[in-house]
Amino acid sequence: MSSKTKVLLTGASGYIGGAVLHEILSLGIKDIHVSALVRSATQVKGISTLGVAAIIFRGLDDVDAIKSAAAEHDIVINCASAMDLNACLAILEGLAIRRKATGRDVHLLHTSGTSNYADHPISGTPDLSIKTDESDIYGWEKANADGWILRKVNTTLIDTGLEYGIKTYIFNPPLIYGRSSGPFNQKSLQIPALINVSLASQQAVVLGRGEGIWNVTHIDDVAKMYGIILKNISEHKSSPSGKEGYYFLDAGEATWKEISEQIARTGKKHGHFKSEVVKQVNAEELATYFIKSFPFLNASMVEVIWGSNSRTRGERSRAWGWSPSKSLEAFRASFDDEWE
Structure with missing residues (x-):
């Protein structure tokens, strides 16, 4: 059996996954072998040119293929x-098989998001509190799991991981x-979607x-934080995991009003808008714009x-070596590129 640590990446063709893949490869870790689950011949070609082994599957509903692939790897980055x-549980089931077969530690690095901690400031009560990843985030998500699907996924993965020894x-x-810096989708979601709307x-x-703050x-x-944890694992250094394994990644704050005003300014500068006036819409109106691209969305x-x-x-995250290299000013300056 190879002494190399085998790493499997899902979502390599996506925005975050592609950046994480670039980060992994740039680290130059010698004793790892990287594979990626992909769905098309184009993705196979793009991934293979980077020296990454491509594994074909149908998609996230192909849980047998996901489980089988995870069972051949020590680390899965989802x-x-x-x-x-x-799909997430299939990864854990596969990793449990790997752990039993090799006797090695196995790891799941899972991508969630801070929408987990968001409020409903218009239809409900605003919550301006700041949550830190060193507080009992697991306990909070467990108590509020029914309110947002990502919380339920997170806590179920943690509970199942503890049960399986992952x-x-x-x-x-x-x-x-x-x-x-990934090979395929290089565009984010929230701001480009707002630009399209x-x-x-026409404004x-x-x-x-727009008083909400993110x-x-x-x-x-x-992507840098994924690299830090992966490097620690490869060097047999322990990082907080399980109920303590939450990592937040913040580099400043902006209101949605500020974001829309920046869209207005750069949109007018590039000749897309006649004025810099920002139009207020309600959640139902905004949802109708998104329905074709995101049919699962509702007003809430x-x-x-x-x-x-x-x-x-x-x-x-900061205690374990992470810090942002891009300032809030870099964010404000990024809208020209977002328009392009």
Whole structure:
């Protein structure tokens, strides 16, 4: 059996997954072998040119293939859908098989997000509190699991990981911006989607008064934390996992009003808008714009993703060597590239 640690990445063709893949390869860790689950011949070609072994599967509903692939690896980095509990459990089942067969420690690095900690400031009560990853985030998510599917996925993965003897790490990036260094999708979600809605409306839009506050972090800085944990594992250094294995990644804050105003300014500068006036819309209106691209969204989810408060602080992440390299000013300067 090879002495190399085998790493499996899901979501390598995506925005976060592609950046994480680039980060993994740039670390130059000698004793790891990297594979990626992909769905098409184009993705196989793109991944293979990077020296990564491609494993074909149908998609996240192909749980047998996911389980089988995970059973051949020591570490799985999951950057695919954070909402698909069945696919995530298939990863853990495969890792449990690997642990039993090799006697080695096995690990799941799972991508979630700070929408978990968002409120409903328009339809409900605003929550301006700041959650840190060194507090009892597991306990809070467990108590509030019914309110947001990602919380249920996180806590179920942690509980199942503890049952199977698998070390789990939950990464919670906030609003991510910047061009990904991955081989395929290099575009984020929240801001580009808001730009597209603004184009359809022929002026920048904001949900309500836009008073909600989110943390922002550049995609390269998000990927950096995955590299830190992977390097620690490869060097047999222990990092907090399980109920203590939450990692927040924050690099400043912005309101949704500020974001929409920046869309308005850069949109006018590039000749897309006649004015810098921002139009207020409600959650139902915004949901109708998104329905073709995101058919699972409803007004309540739209309020969380484009209008809520989601304030976090990565104390544990910083204690384990992470710090953002891109400032809040870099975020403000990124809108020209977002338009492009």
